[in-house]
Each structure stands twice: as C-alpha cells, then as structure tokens.
Amino acid sequence: MTRKIRILLAKPGLDGHDRGVKVVARALRDAGMEVIYTGLHKSSEQIVEAALQEDVDVIGLSSLSGAHMALFPRIMELLEKNKMIDDTLVIAGGIIPDIDIPELKKIGITGLFGPGTDTDEIADYINSNLKRPL
Amino acid sequence: MTSELNKKKEHSVDARSLEKDQMKQKRKEWEIEYKKLIEKHPERLQKFMTTSSTTINRIYDKTDLPSDWNYFSDLGYPGGFPFTRGVQPTMYRGRLWTMRQFAGFGGAEETNERFKFLLKSGMTGLSVAFHLPTIYGRESDHLMSLGEVGKLGVAIDTLKDMEILFNGIPLDKVTTSMTINAPAGILLAMYIAVAEKQGIRPDQIGGTIQNDILKEFIAQKSYIFPPKPSMRIITDIIKYCSEFVPRWNTISISGYHIREAGSTAVQELAFTLVDGLEYVKWAINAGMDIDDFAPRLSFFFNSHNDFFEEVAKYRAARRIWARHIQQYNPKNQRSLWLRFHTQTAGCSLTAQQPNNNIVRTTIQALAAILGGTQSLHTNSLDEALALPSEEAVEIALRTQQIIAHESGVTNTIDPLAGSYFIESLTNDMEEKTEEYFEKIEKLGGVIPAIEKGFFQQEIANAAYQYQKEIEQKQRLIIGVNEYNKNEKIEVPLLSIGEDIAERQIARLHQTKQERNKKTVEAALEKIRLAASGTDNLMPHFLEAVKAYASVGEICDVLREVFGEWKGDQLF
Numbered sequence: 001m002t003r004k005i006r007i008l009l010a011k012p013g014l015d016g017h018d019r020g021v022k023v024v025a026r027a028l029r030d031a032g033m034e035v036i037y038t039g040l041h042k043s044s045e046q047i048v049e050a051a052l053q054e055d056v057d058v059i060g061l062s063s064l065s066g067a068h069m070a071l072f073p074r075i076m077e078l079l080e081k082n083k084m085i086d087d088t089l090v091i092a093g094g095i096i097p098d099i100d101i102p103e104l105k106k107i108g109i110t111g112l113f114g115p116g117t118d119t120d121e122i123a124d125y126i127n128s129n130l131k132r133p134l
Numbered sequence: 135m136t137s138e139l140n141k142k143k144e145h146s147v148d149a150r151s152l153e154k155d156q157m158k159q160k161r162k163e164w165e166i167e168y169k170k171l172i173e174k175h176p177e178r179l180q181k182f183m184t185t186s187s188t189t190i191n192r193i194y195d196k197t198d199l200p201s202d203w204n205y206f207s208d209l210g211y212p213g214g215f216p217f218t219r220g221v222q223p224t225m226y227r228g229r230l231w232t233m234r235q236f237a238g239f240g241g242a243e244e245t246n247e248r249f250k251f252l253l254k255s256g257m258t259g260l261s262v263a264f265h266l267p268t269i270y271g272r273e274s275d276h277l278m279s280l281g282e283v284g285k286l287g288v289a290i291d292t293l294k295d296m297e298i299l300f301n302g303i304p305l306d307k308v309t310t311s312m313t314i315n316a317p318a319g320i321l322l323a324m325y326i327a328v329a330e331k332q333g334i335r336p337d338q339i340g341g342t343i344q345n346d347i348l349k350e351f352i353a354q355k356s357y358i359f360p361p362k363p364s365m366r367i368i369t370d371i372i373k374y375c376s377e378f379v380p381r382w383n384t385i386s387i388s389g390y391h392i393r394e395a396g397s398t399a400v401q402e403l404a405f406t407l408v409d410g411l412e413y414v415k416w417a418i419n420a421g422m423d424i425d426d427f428a429p430r431l432s433f434f435f436n437s438h439n440d441f442f443e444e445v446a447k448y449r450a451a452r453r454i455w456a457r458h459i460q461q462y463n464p465k466n467q468r469s470l471w472l473r474f475h476t477q478t479a480g481c482s483l484t485a486q487q488p489n490n491n492i493v494r495t496t497i498q499a500l501a502a503i504l505g506g507t508q509s510l511h512t513n514s515l516d517e518a519l520a521l522p523s524e525e526a527v528e529i530a531l532r533t534q535q536i537i538a539h540e541s542g543v544t545n546t547i548d549p550l551a552g553s554y555f556i557e558s559l560t561n562d563m564e565e566k567t568e569e570y571f572e573k574i575e576k577l578g579g580v581i582p583a584i585e586k587g588f589f590q591q592e593i594a595n596a597a598y599q600y601q602k603e604i605e606q607k608q609r610l611i612i613g614v615n616e617y618n619k620n621e622k623i624e625v626p627l628l629s630i631g632e633d634i635a636e637r638q639i640a641r642l643h644q645t646k647q648e649r650n651k652k653t654v655e656a657a658l659e660k661i662r663l664a665a666s667g668t669d670n671l672m673p674h675f676l677e678a679v680k681a682y683a684s685v686g687e688i689c690d691v692l693r694e695v696f697g698e699w700k701g702d703q704l705f
Contacts, residue, residue, distance in 0.1 A: 014266040014282050016355035019396045019481070022594045023601045025705035039703040040355055041270075043278065065266060070281025095519060097625040114625065115485045115518060116614050118605050 002134040005126060007058040010038040010047040012075065015065035020093060024060065027119030033126070044071055048078040057089060057134075058126055061109075064094040069103070076107045087132035091125065093117070151201075158197050168192060181608070185440035186398030187599060188562075194554035200561065208453070208557075212547045216456040218449050218560065219548040220506045221471040226544040232509035233534045234259040234311060234475065239521050240634045242298035245288040249303060251524070255531060259509065260303070260310040260341075263287030264321070269356045271317045271689025275639045283635035286521075287313075291642045291684045296324040297331065305329040310341035311386070311475070316358035317685050318345035319371045323675040326379065342383035342432060342475075345371060348409040348580060352589040354391035355701065358689060361581045363696035367671060368413065369420045374672035376426045383432045385413055386475065392589075393436035394481045396597020399447050402436060403563055404570035405589055407454055412580040414459070424462040428469035432508075437498040438479040444498070445550055446559035448474070448505025454564055476502035477511040483518040485623050487613035491515040496533050503537055504550055510534055519625050587704050594705055642684065649682040657681045658691050665695040 009025050011018060018040060029035045036054050038047060051059050059079075061072060072092065079085045091111035092104070101112060111125045182190045191198065210216055213223030222228065235257055239245060249260055264287040267279035274283045274291055283289050290296055300310075305328065314321045322343050329339045347364040350357040357364070368385065375382045389406035397405070410431060417427050433451065437444050455472035464470060478498035483491045492515050499512050512530040514522030522530070538544055550556045577583040584590075603609040610616040657678035664674045678688055 013280070014270050014272070014278055016266075018355060019394070019597050022705040023396070023598050026594070026598045027601070029705075035705070037703050037705050039701050041278070041701070065282060066285040067281030095625065097520075114623070119601065120605070 005033040005058065005130065005134065006036070006054065006056040007033050007060055007126070008036045008038065008047070008051045008054055008056045009060045009062065010042055010050070011040045011062055012042055012044060012047055012071040013063070013065065013067045014041060015063055015067065015094075016040055017062075017064040017094070020064070021060075021062040024062075024093065024119060024122060028123055028126070031120075031123040033123070044074040044078055047075055048082060048084070051079075051088065052082060052084065057087075057130055057132060059088055059090045060122075061090065061092040062094050063092065063096070066095070068092065068094070068096060069100055072104060072109060073107055076109070089126065089129055089131050091122070093122075154196060154201070157195060161193075161195060161197055165192070184399070184443040185438050186400060186443060186596075187603070188398075188400075188443070194558050196554060198554055198558040203557070203561070208561075209551060215460075215470065217452040217471060219551055221452065221473055221508075225506060225547040226503075226538075227547065230538050230544065231503065231507050231534075232259045232309075233257055233531060234261050234509045234511055235527060235531055236261040236263055236313070236477070236511050239263070239287065240284045241289055241638055242295045244284075244634075246299050246301055246303075249299075252527075252531075253303070253308070255528065256535070257531065260308050261511065262299070262310065262312045262314075264312075264314055265289045266356075267291075268317070268321075268685055269314065271320075271358050271685055271693075273684050273686030274635065274642055276686060283638050289634070289638045290321070290324070291638065291686065292645045292682045293324050293327055293679050294641060294645045294682060295638075296321075296328050300325075300328050304334070305332055306334045306338045311344075312341065313344050315344050315347055315350050315354075315356055316364065317689055318343040319367055319672055320675050320679060320685050320688050322371065322375075322379075322382070323672065323679045326676060327680050336379045337381065339379065340381035342386050343371075344388060344434070345385045346388045346409065346434075348412060348584070349388050349391055349406070351584045351699070352392060352405055352409075353395035353397070353593060354388075357699045357701070359692060359696040360699045361584060363665075363692075364699075365412075365416050365581075367692075369416050370670045370672055372413075372417050372427045372430075373420065373422065374670055375430065376422065380430075382430065384427065384430050385410075386432050386434045387413065388434040390434050390436045390477055392593065393438060393479065395593050396481075396600060397593045398596050399438065399440070399443050400563060400566045400570070401592060401596060403447050403451055403454075404567040406433065406435070407451065407458075407567060408571055408574055408580055410455065411458055414462070418462065424459065424464045425466040425469050428459060428462075428464060429466060429471070433472055433474035435474050435476050435502075435507075436479050437476050437502040437505075439482050439494060439498065441497055441501045442555060442559060444501035445505045446556055446563050448476075448502070448507065449548075449556070449560045450563035450567065452506070453560070454567055473508045475509040475511070476505075476507040478502070478513045480513055480517055483513060483515070484611065484614050485518045485625070486618060486621065488515050488518065490613055491518070492529060492533065495530065496537070499533055499537055500541075500543065503543060504548075506548065519623075587702050590702050590704050645682050646684075653681040654678070654683045654687075657683055658687060661688060662691050662695060665692055 009021050025035045025037045090109050092109050093113040096112055209218045212220035265284050266282040267274055268290045272279050326336050372384045375384045387410040389402040392405050393402040452472045456470040459470050478495045495512050512533050514526035514530045516526045574583050661674045664671050
C-alpha cells in the first residue's frame with residue numbers, strides 16, 4: 001500500500017480570505033490526502049519552513065488580495081534555495097489575473113485554480129502531477 | 135361589563151382554535167391528495183431548500199404559525215415594539231434608505247477623486263475601504279505589507295493621508311462609514327482630527343466605524359490583539375463617543391463577513407446578535423447605562439440570493455434584538471432599535487457570465503429593502519474578479535434608484551407582513567437563533583466559544599456543505615454548474631501599480647522627517663501607560679495622530695502591551 005499524499009495549504013501575507021482554502025482543505029482530506037493548513041498571515045519563510053518540517057509532496061498557496069506576484073516568486077526562490085523545488089508540486093488558487101499566469105507558469109506554478117473550480121479538479125491535478133513517487 | 139368582555143374574548147379564542155382545527159384537517163386532506171398526485175408525477179426536486187439548506191414546505195398557512203402567535207406581540211406596528219415591521223413609523227414613506235457605495239483603492243488621492251465622483255452621482259454617504267496594512271496596523275513599508283499597499287483599499291499611514299482623503303469634502307455635510315476594526319479607535323481619532331482642521335467640532339460629525347472585533351475572530355480574520363484587550367479598546371471607544379462624538383455609530387455589528395465566510399442565514403443572524411449582546415454586556419459592566427450607548431449601535435447584514443429567507447432574517451433580527459435589549463429596561467426607545475446597513479452578497483457573484491450579477495444584485499437589494507434596511511450597498515457586476523469599474527459602480531447605484539423610484543415597493547411599509555410563509559420563516563429564524571444562543575452560553579459565552587473554535591468550525595462546515603451541493607448539482611448556479619457556455623473568463627489586472635506603493639512609502643518617510651520626534655515619542659509612551667492601566671485610550675490616540683504618529687506605530691505599542699492573537703487552523 002502506498003502512503004498518502006501530504007499537502008501543505010498556506011495563506012501567505014496579510015490576506016484573510018480563508019473560506020476557499022478551508023473548503024479545499026476539507027475536500028482534499030475527503031479525497032484521501034493528508035492536509036496541513038498553516039492558518040493565516042504567514043510569511044514566505046514560515047511557509048517554506050513548514051513545508052520542510054512537514055515533508056510535504058505538495059504546497060497549495062491561496063491568495064485573494066492581489067499580492068501574489070510579490071509573494072509567490074519569493075516562495076519559489078526559497079524552495080529552490082532549500083533544494084525542495086524538484087520534488088515539491090506547487091499549486092495556487094484564489095484571484096489570479098490572466099496577465100500573471102505566464103509568469104507564474106514560468107517559475108513553476110502550473111496548477112492555478114480560480115473561482116468556481118470543482119474541488120475534484122484540484123485533487124485530480126495533484127494526483128497526476130506529483131513530482132516525487134509515493 | 136368586564137365579564138361580558140371576557141366572555142366575548144373567550145368565545146373568539148374558541149372560534150379561532152376551532153378554525154385552526156378545521157384548517158389542520160383540511161391541510162391534512164390536501165397533503166394526502168398531493169401525495170397521490172406526486173406518486174404519478176414526482177416533484178421537480180428531491181428536496182426544496184433555501185440557500186442555507188433549510189427545507190421549505192409545500193405550502194404555508196395559519197397552521198404553520200405557533201398557537202400563541204399574536205399580531206400585537208409578534209409584529210406590532212412600524213415604530214412600535216417588537217419592531218418586526220420596521221424601526222421607524224414612517225420608514226421609506228418618510229425617507230429612503232441611504233445609498234452608500236463602498237470605495238477605496240490606491241492612494242488617498244485616487245479615493246478622494248472617487249468620493250467626489252460618487253457624491254456628484256447622487257450618493258448620500260461615504261464608505262471607506264482601507265488597504266490591508268492599515269487594517270492590520272502595519273506601516274506601508276513593513277515586510278508583511280509587501281504587495282498589499284493600496285490594493286484592497288486606500289493606504290492610510292498617518293493623518294497626512296487622511297487629510298488628503300477628505301480634502302474638499304466638508305465633514306459636517308456627509309456621513310462616513312469606515313470599515314476598520316482592530317485599529318478603529320485610531321482611524322476615528324484621525325477623522326476627528328481632520329474635522330477639527332476644517333473647523334468642525336466632534337459633536338458635528340456623523341458616521342460609523344465597523345469596530346466589530348468579535349466577527350473578526352469568527353469570520354473575517356483581521357484581528358490583531360487577543361479578544362479581551364480588544365473588547366477593552368472597544369468599550370473605551372463607546373464611552374468616549376457617548377460623551378464627545380454623540381452622532382457617531384460606535385460599532386457596526388456585522389454579519390456580512392460571517393455570511394461571506396460561508397455561514398447560513400441563521401448562523402449569520404445568531405452569531406451577529408450574540409456578538410451585539412456581548413458588546414452590550416461589556417459596556418454595562420463598564421458602568422454605562424443602556425441608553426448611553428445602545429442607540430448608537432448599528433448592524434450590518436448580508437443579502438444573499440434566497441429572497442424570502444433574507445427578508446425573514448431582517449424582520450427576525452429586529453424582533454430578537456428588541457426582546458433581548460428590553461431586559462435592560464431602556465427609557466429611550468431607540469435603544470431597542472436594530473438599525474442596519476446591508477450589502478448584497480459578494481460571494482454570490484460569479485466570474486462566469488458577469489452580466490448575470492446585475493440580476494442577482496437586484497433580487498438581493500429588493501430583499502434588503504423589503505426587509506427594511508437603513509442603508510444599502512449594491513455590488514458591481516465585476517466584483518467577483520476585480521475592483522469595480524466606474525461604469526459597473528454606476529449600474530449598481532442605478533439599481534437602487536430604480537427600486538426606490540420605479541418599482542413601487544416603497545409605497546407601503548413592510549408589504550410582506552402577514553404572509554404565512556414570511557411569518558413562519560421569521561419565527562423559525564428566531565427559534566433557531568435562540569437555540570444557538572443557548573449553545574454558546576453552554577460553551578461559556580462568546581469569547582470562550584471563539585477560543586474553542588466553535589463559530590469557526592460551524593461556518594467551515596456550512597461552507598463545505600454549500601460547495602458540495604453545488605458540485606453534486608443539488609444547487610444550481612446559473613453560468614457555473616448549469617447553463618454554462620464555453621467562454622474565456624478574463625481576470626483583469628488589478629490596476630494598482632507599484633508606483634502607488636512607492637508614493638505611499640515616500641510620503642510616510644517624509645511625514646516622519648517633518649514631524650516632531652519628541653512629541654510623537656511622548657504621545658506613544660502615554661498610550662503604553664494607558665494600555666497597561668485603565669485610562670481611556672481615545673484621548674491618547676487623538677494626541678498621537680495629531681503628532682503624525684502612524685497607525686503602525688500606535689499598534690506596535692499596543693501589541694507590546696496586549697500581545698497578538700494567533701488565529702485557528704481549523705477546517
């Protein structure tokens with residue numbers, strides 16, 4: 001039997017919108033994953049540290065305040081620095097303007113999920129895009 | 135004579151219960167026929183339910199009302215106890231609700247321009263949104279403010295920004311609602327200081343600060359300090375305003391954010407009212423008389439898609455509040471009034487086929503108006519994805535004006551009263567709210583319930599259920615899980631560039647250079663002393679902001695004294 005997928009769901013910065021992240025957390029848990037939620041108001045450093053401690057396969061970032069372009073690249077940099085980038089899948093959700101998508105894909109955040117996404121879609125994406133074997 | 139009257143009364147009671155028995159019988163017969171019918175032709179849905187997943191009956195009649203239901207004690211006339219039909223006797227025949235559109239983005243200059251545009255379009259009250267660093271008491275150049283400056287609201291660091299924000303707007307001619315919580319006292323102090331510079335006294339200004347920290351712990355999550363010191367700050371503000379700023383609404387007790395976080399209508403109602411009653415308890419315990427502050431408490435509700443459920447919620451809210459406040463024996467009738475602002479539900483708007491949002495907002499606005507709201511914000515059609523464009527804001531405001539002047543619904547007061555369905559829903563809301571009150575009491579009250587994560591978990595459960603119902607198509611959202619078309623959803627760029635942040639940070643630095651450092655330090659020290667002791671904080675906030683101390687600096691001092699709230703990780 002393979003182990004469960006471990007995912008860290010995180011809220012970077014001051015954004016307090018946590019309805020979406022909590023619904024996703026519960027849905028992924030129901031889909032059989034081990035979910036760790038950071039709670040609100042985390043710095044990029046705190047998020048990467050938590051991911052390292054928890055030894056997760058996936059990091060999910062939630063941002064609805066428009067600060068993603070300041071925060072996401074910083075998180076990717078820190079993952080690179082900690083040599084986690086090659087085996088950690090990073091996905092993101094919330095309000096991400098179209099114009100920012102190419103840049104986010106370029107830095108390695110390929111799974112982006114906006115308002116109205118089915119939670120099954122997120123689980124499927126994770127299942128087929130993991131970067132390290134279970 | 136009296137005995138004859140009594141006899142007559144008894145007779146009519148008998149007649150009424152006889153009529154009710156007959157109705158029960160007839161209803162039963164009708165239900166039997168109905169069931170036969172649906173064996174052949176099943177109903178359209180397995181379960182008919184509201185937006186809050188409450189089951190709705192096939193039909194409502196007298197038998198759905200409790201046997202002791204009474205027009206005079208349960209409804210009364212508008213302006214009379216228990217205020218189910220409205221707080222004022224004249225309602226919209228006297229004066230329409232205030233059309234108040236929330237605005238704030240970029241720097242103080244941009245928001246000041248938007249305010250002037252809105253006032254010219256016929257809006258009658260201002261409403262300020264602040265950017266996240268102000269909301270969390272951080273300066274614009276703080277590490278945690280990265281990427282947030284001027285994004286979700288206007289950037290205010292010091293009094294300098296506030297002077298620009300209200301430049302050319304006479305503060306004795308408008309009322310202003312400020313959506314600010316943990317640092318509310320500081321922003322109110324800034325508003326008072328700007329007014330003074332315009333030659334206007336504190337007793338001439340009017341407006342509202344949200345200042346509802348309990349719902350921050352429960353739903354919106356923009357808290358700074360732990361619950362108890364947060365409640366102390368609020369009590370200080372209430373006391374100060376009752377003396378010096380009598381036209382100010384000191385708390386806008388808010389269900390809006392509770393609903394946006396995913397609660398049901400009943401949870402919105404119950405949690406908001408229990409918060410309100412908690413503020414009342416604290417003020418009474420601080421030695422105030424109910425009439426000194428209760429008339430200045432106001433409420434803020436959401437209006438979601440389910441028309442009748444929403445109308446019932448507002449009517450129940452007034453009745454529950456009046457019944458609970460009555461226990462404090464107020465002499466001023468206004469203490470019993472639940473006055474409220476409504477905003478249509480942001481969370482109901484869809485990114486898909488955004489023009490449909492105009493229709494959703496219209497239905498929601500109508501519910502708020504038929505529920506007797508005192509002021510209303512209608513969302514713009516593009517708000518699911520971005521800050522609203524000027525054109526979208528105008529349509530939203532016109533929606534209110536069309537309902538007010540063309541629809542005819544404002545001609546009579548509380549037109550839905552007496553509908554069996556509405557009255558039954560109203561009763562149901564009250565009953566379920568009282569059940570929640572008991573549950574919270576058993577947990578030890580509001581603050582222990584927050585500490586145990588009770589509210590947070592209830593809301594998360596409801597939000598999850600709602601999402602599942604959508605995904606399983608038990609609930610249809612037009613354009614999202616039904617009648618969708620292959621469209622490309624374009625998420626526009628937030629038009630707030632980094633130049634706003636640069637300008638803001640430069641202004642903060644310049645203001646800090648120009649101010650008298652010693653005066654600022656002394657004022658901050660006084661705040662530290664007052665916070666550690668029992669002195670009212672408000673006069674000290676006022677002194678500090680006049681010396682151009684920043685919101686961030688003042689909050690840092692309070693953080694040192696009070697500590698910080700860590701929040702929850704529940705889901």
